[in-house]
Amino acid sequence: MPQNKNETVIRIANLSLRFGGLQALEDIDLEVRAAEILAIIGPNGAGKTCMLNCINGFYHPYQGEIIYQDRDLTALKPHKIATLGIARTFQNIELYSGLSALDNLMAARHIHMRHGALLGCMFFGPTRREEVAHREQIEEIIDLLEMEIIRKKVVGSLPYGQRKKVDLARALCMDPAVLLLDEPMAGMNVEEKEDMARFILDIYEIKKIPIVLVEHDMDVVMDITHRIAVLDFGIKIAEGLPQEIKDDQKVIKAYLGEE
Amino acid sequence: MPLETLPQVLRENYEKYGSHVVAMRVKDKGIWKEYSWEDYYQKVKHFCMGLVSLGLQKGDKVSILGENKPEWFWAELAVQSARGAAVGIFTDCLPEEIKYYVGHSDSTFVVAHDQEQVDKLLEIKNDVPKVKKVIYWDSKGLWSYTDPLLLSFDEVIKLGYDYEKKYPRLFDEIVDQGSGDDIAAFCYTSGTTGLPKGGMLSQRWLVESVREWGQLDGWFGKNYEYLSFIPPAWITEQGVGIAGSILARMVVNFPEEPETVQENIREIGPGILFFGARLWENLNRMVQARMIDSTFLRRRIYRLALPLGLKVANMKSEKKKITLPWRIFYFIAYHAVFRQLRDRLGLSNVNAVYSAGAAVSPDIIRYFKALGIDIRLFYGSTEQGVMSMPREGDIRPETSGPPVPWVQVALSNEGEILIKNKYPYSGYYKDYEATESKIKDGWFYTGDFGHMNEDGHLIVIDRMDDLKELAGGKKFSPQYSEIRLRFSPYIKDALVIGGPEKEYVTALINIDLDNVGRFAEAHHIAYTTFTDLSQKKEVIDLIAKELARVNDTLPEWTRMRRFVNLHKEFDADEDELTRTRKLRRTFVEDKYKELIGALYSNDDIYKVDADVTYRDGRKGTIETSIFVNEIR
Secondary structure, three states: OOOOOOOOOEEEEEEEEOOEEEEEEEEEEEEEOOOOEEEEEOOOOOOOHHHHHHHOOOOOOOOOEEEEEEEHHHHHHHHHHHOEEEEEEEOOOOOOOOOOOOHHHHHHHHHOOOOOOHHHHHOOOOHHHHHHHHHHHHHHHHHHHHHHHHHEEEHHHHHHHHHHHHHHHHHHOOOOEEEEEOOOOOOOOOHHHHHHHHHHHHHHHOOOOOOOEEEEHHHHHHHHHEEEEEEEEEEEEEOOOHHHHHHOHHHHHHHHEEE | OOOOHHHHHHHHHHHOOOOOOEEEEEEOOOOEEEEHHHHHHHHHHHHHHHHHHHOOOOEEEEEEEEEOOOHHHHHHHHHOOOOOEEEEEEEOOEEEEEEEEHHOEEEEEEEEOHHHHHHHHHHHHHOOOOOOOOOEEEOOOOOOOOOOOEHHHHHHHHHEEEEEEEOOOOOHHHHHHHOOOOOOEEEEEEOOOOOEEEEEEHHHHHHHHHHHHHHHHOOOOOOOEOOOOOOOHHHHHHHHHHHHHHOEEEEEEEOOOOOHHHHHHHOOOOOEOOOOOOHHHHHHHHHHHHHHOHHHHHHHHHHHHHHHHHHHHHHHHHHOOHHHHHHHHHHHHHHHHHHHHHHHHHOOOOEEEEEOOOOHHHHHHHHHHHHOOOEEEEEEOOOOOEOOOOEOOOOOOOOOOEEEEOEEEEEEEOOOEEEOOOOOOOOOOOOOHHHHHOEEEHHHHHHHHEEEEOOHHHHHEEEEEOOOEEOOOEOHHHHHHHHHHHHOOOOEEEEEEEOOOOEEEEEEEEHHHHHHHHHHOOOOOOOOOOOHHHHHHHHHHHHHHHHHHHHOOHHHEEEEEEEEOOOOOOOOOOOOOOOOEEHHHHHHHHHHHHHHHOOOOOOEEEEEEEEEOOOOEEEEEEEEEEEEEEEO
16 A cells, blocks of 8 residues: 555546547546545536546547556556556446356456466366465455355346446456446445445455545445545536535536526 | 363363364355364363453353354353353344343343444443443454454453463363353343343253253264254254253354355255244245246156155154055155255254244144154243153154153143243343242243143143133134244235134235245236235235135134235334244234224225334335235
């Protein structure tokens, strides 16, 4: 963990993204600090998910830079960015639905596996030791997210809230240095949301990594985040502490419209 | 000198078996982790020393609040080593209830499982000033808690190490001082009526009565595997799980989570087993429902084999000779169906199988007997322990077996069961009056209604208080009908109502959401919620049919005439059930007073406008209307 809590981990400057004539993001400046849960909020279509997609390399902005560990991420491929330690979850849950929860998680650890596919076919000697070590790491995460019951269940058969959990667990399995969560609580009931909020706080406490969160549920955002950035039509209209954002006139206007 | 206390027996086990024999297994991180008798003993010793260094004294009480885990057992034995008493609390208790148990028992320490339990305790800490420390064993989520009241289990063990270095002889000395008269555990009565009372159990109870029980049922020398999952706050787990495992050297296995019991039981294949009445019902219900879902061929084979099994089971309980053709039929049925079924349920190796606490429908006992599993439905209570026990080779679905050798049974003129016991409990804590009021002329009045059959088997019908007199002056037991209703896979719970001022008998029904849901799916019935499903015409017809089936087995005057499918399930969080899932009859009857009124009117629809309490304590209201139905 960096010495200084306010040290910048990811610095985004002048970020602009365009789909043909549509300006999705315009001149965004934002930094992710070492010790914080940062929320990105905004009305539908504000560009929140676009931000995450730019950070992890799904989209390439036409202007601006995203600096992480002295490198500009905008030119890199997603899998390269993943190996640099930036993990994410997805709004629409992108899991191997035919595999068990456990196998999904094991697959996520492949970036940490040193032996190739050929050796991996043999459960013997060093490959065996490696697999056992990875399984141990995964069991820690299963314990953390209380997934013992669904460990061996096929993901496709799980209810939505549980699949979200597997998605989050998979991101954690990469041992990330930064965690990006895209609407982790969408479509959940109150109890599941409370659990998820608790897990996010637990992860933050144990892993001591910055978490960037895109979320709609205002109560959750106000409760668990340290800082909030607000987007509206691709423009950052506010940034600050939860209380400041709550009272910000521009934000209220963006959400409720003008009188 | 014979060993009088559990810690003394534990020490003997440690000296005999040391690190070679497994005493406990717990599934953690997906792997079964083993503890030998040496590990067990060392943990107990150090935790005990740690508590003593923190000020635990002889006669002190320590509350334990957690799921079944080795730490629970270690903590209890550690407290008993210091000649204190362990007070078990159910994990799903609300903070208010925990406040009562901890406060009433004057506990000086609380050992709690995890963040969930610690949060509850911190919420009430100002109301229980006697508590010196709250000790937790699962630190997950508690990393940033700074309350000085908190201490982790490992820290206490470490304190114990240091304390032992200073006073190396102390532990042995206090264990040697222990006597059979020491109060070892509190088991609170479930409180179907009024506030729970703290029944005190002595070391003599734990050691000697359980030893006799074990001898009666042949626990010794078998090295049984046991899966611990009934709450240790309950006297049965104190007897079988904690005392029985130490006395008869069983291996205690702890499931990973309460929800994984079914999976874990299959991995362990226990030899001794205790399931509450509800669990047997649920297992049976699950098998029935899965069979409905199964393929045509499998269903046919199952339906061929089951009557065979039932027939042979009946012959056995009637002690008839089983002729060769039947033996062959049963052999085939067993190997074609029952063996696999037992394996699926994790019941392949079971030998001593128990149930108690609530009546089990004879149909359930017959069903499992057909699979070759003899459920011993014994009769016991918090105060008197085991009172009667079905014996091997003479297990009958309708009885609780003959009284055990250390107990004398008599019946009062009203039919109440009276007990004289060599190993009684030691009274209610801080409630001399209640203790005395139950004893007259040396007999303990159990408050249970029952009778002896001609072979000396005890048959327990119901609580005296729950017996109802009907309009004609005839007695009837609502519970008797309810357990028979619950045999239906579609009925999860039922409250049967009747009384002197009521013309006929009626019932409130909780449908079983899973199985009725499956039924609805199979019959293309669309539904949204529990409430909606329960009021579908097809579902009402289905339930009416089940009620009619039970009615056929009941005497004319106790047959149910009208019923409703309740819009919600009975819930312990709303005080409708006790924590052991017994119905709080008076409370429920009072709560649904108006609805019950509708059952005795000519209305066929009733408007519900009810308050509900959610799990997190928030309140809400339900507005709906439900149908009042006739049984033809």
